[in-house]
Amino acid sequence: MSAGLNKRPGRAAVSRRRFLTASAATLTGILAAPRLLRAQSTSITVLNWQGYGTDEAWALTAFQRQMGIEVIHDYYESEREMIAKLQNNAGAYDVVLTNCAWNGVAVKDGLLQPIDTAKIATFKDLTPTFRDSPLLKDGGRTYGVAWVWGMTALAYNSDVLKRKPDSIEILWNPKEATHVALRDDGIEAVSLAAIATGQDINHPKDLAKIKAKLLALEGQLSTLWTSEDEFNKLFSARTFDVSPYWSGAVARTKTNFNLPIGYAVPKEGAIGWFDGLAIAAQAPNVDGAEKFISYMTDPDFYYIWATKVGAPASANPKANARLPADDIARKIHGDPTVMRRLQYMAPLSDEERHAYTGLWTEVKAEFAR
Numbered sequence: 001m002s003a004g005l006n007k008r009p010g011r012a013a014v015s016r017r018r019f020l021t022a023s024a025a026t027l028t029g030i031l032a033a034p035r036l037l038r039a040q041s042t043s044i045t046v047l048n049w050q051g052y053g054t055d056e057a058w059a060l061t062a063f064q065r066q067m068g069i070e071v072i073h074d075y076y077e078s079e080r081e082m083i084a085k086l087q088n089n090a091g092a093y094d095v096v097l098t099n100c101a102w103n104g105v106a107v108k109d110g111l112l113q114p115i116d117t118a119k120i121a122t123f124k125d126l127t128p129t130f131r132d133s134p135l136l137k138d139g140g141r142t143y144g145v146a147w148v149w150g151m152t153a154l155a156y157n158s159d160v161l162k163r164k165p166d167s168i169e170i171l172w173n174p175k176e177a178t179h180v181a182l183r184d185d186g187i188e189a190v191s192l193a194a195i196a197t198g199q200d201i202n203h204p205k206d207l208a209k210i211k212a213k214l215l216a217l218e219g220q221l222s223t224l225w226t227s228e229d230e231f232n233k234l235f236s237a238r239t240f241d242v243s244p245y246w247s248g249a250v251a252r253t254k255t256n257f258n259l260p261i262g263y264a265v266p267k268e269g270a271i272g273w274f275d276g277l278a279i280a281a282q283a284p285n286v287d288g289a290e291k292f293i294s295y296m297t298d299p300d301f302y303y304i305w306a307t308k309v310g311a312p313a314s315a316n317p318k319a320n321a322r323l324p325a326d327d328i329a330r331k332i333h334g335d336p337t338v339m340r341r342l343q344y345m346a347p348l349s350d351e352e353r354h355a356y357t358g359l360w361t362e363v364k365a366e367f368a369r
Helices: 027-032 057-067 079-088 103-108 168-172 186-196 207-215 228-236 247-257 286-296 299-309 317-321 328-333 350-368
Strands: 043-048 070-075 095-099 145-157 180-183 221-225 242-246 261-264 270-279 342-344
Touching (some): 043 286, 057 286, 079 095, 103 270, 145 168, 145 186, 145 247, 168 186, 180 228, 186 270, 207 350, 221 228, 228 247, 242 247, 247 328, 299 317
Parallel strands (some): 043 070, 043 095, 180 221, 180 242, 270 342
Antiparallel strands (some): 145 242, 145 261, 145 270
């Protein structure tokens, strides 16, 4: 095993959906920060990951020109930080990016308000799988408008692996992949091992089996990574041949760096996720929030974001249909049989999160011996 497992940069773990640099705010600063103040009728404040679509400068300029509404951003570096910001800055935010596994948590904490879907111009066009998901609803009311979706499956070096992997077991097969990488994230590691052992990714019953499966990676595991930037650097240096990776990020790796990256969804399945745009419980500008969500789910915005920057798949099929036929993201996300093999992330209890991260800590400690 590479010493890279023990000598790693001191980077904070970031979400699969974070594209650029992290927000400079710390959690201590968040809790102590005063409420954000702005002109309610002529601006909205969006809470999101930094560099994740809603803060594209060209898009904000176009939106302000069309609607006369300025868009201000604040950022978080984890979903727990998102919850903390909503709790401690009531009335500061209008639009909030919520993942399918966290929207329900925010709703139960009283941090989001139901959305009048008749005010969302694109709502009827959204894919029913995501639009009508109970993960974005509560009590029959909608608390999140499906925005983008993707998966965590297998990225591989097509110069090294001449055959597209068809099974997740390639991670454990030294005859095909001698150098494997994983993201340093306990929830994701447990979910992948759950798929490999035929279990539910969110609520696996046999954690001992999952731990044994992860420990069996020791012979091939070369490194762990924490961010998209780190993945690209390690992939470019040929530190690994195959790794679980986010589908939207594959398109950026290919488009921005022209690296020999391929992508495969194993026959056993993969991790699916989708993000929604929600409205904060005490949003000062609900009308502006509704207009912004409509703009963000429109094909005109998505086409530029996807082709010029790189993006996950849109929850609006009309937006995906606008992409060029040879677009890598369209190829990855356009197969309906792939969607049927996905297990979608769902809310976890605090006890489950603690158990999964604790198990991963134990596995890494075994690797380090």
